[in-house]
Amino acid sequence: MRANEPTTIxxxxxxxxxxxxxxxxxxxxxxxxxxxxxxIVPPTHTGRGQEPPALPERPPLPIETALLGLGA
Structure with a gap:
């Protein structure tokens, strides 16, 4: 690590x-x-960890699609 100027590292x-x-x-x-x-703080974790579970392979119901649109 080196400091180039007082506000940059x-x-x-x-x-x-x-x-x-x-x-x-x-x-x-x-x-x-x-x-x-x-x-300097040493890393506590390396790598990505476990992958999240896959989404279900069924089509969304109309109400689920409508609810997702409310957050927009």
């Missing part, structure tokens, strides 16, 4: 990808240290 991931994080300037007291207050 760049990280090289283990697979070679690079990621950068920029923080906008602010006068908020909790952000006074900028990126200096950030620390």
């Amino acid at each position: 760049e990280v090289s991931l283990t697979d070679g990808r690079r990621m950068s994080l920029s923080l906008p300037p602010t006068d908020a007291p909790w952000a006074a240290d900028g990126i200096g207050a950030l620390s």
Whole structure:
């Protein structure tokens, strides 16, 4: 990890990808240290986990279709 400027940090991931994080300037007291207050946290999970169950293969009933349209 390396800091290019006080508000930007760049990280090289283990697979070679690079990621950068920029923080906008602010006068908020909790952000006074900028990126200096950030620390590396190791991942707690790797991979995707279990796949969700497949949807049923029956056609939807008209009322189900109508109810889905109410949320739009």
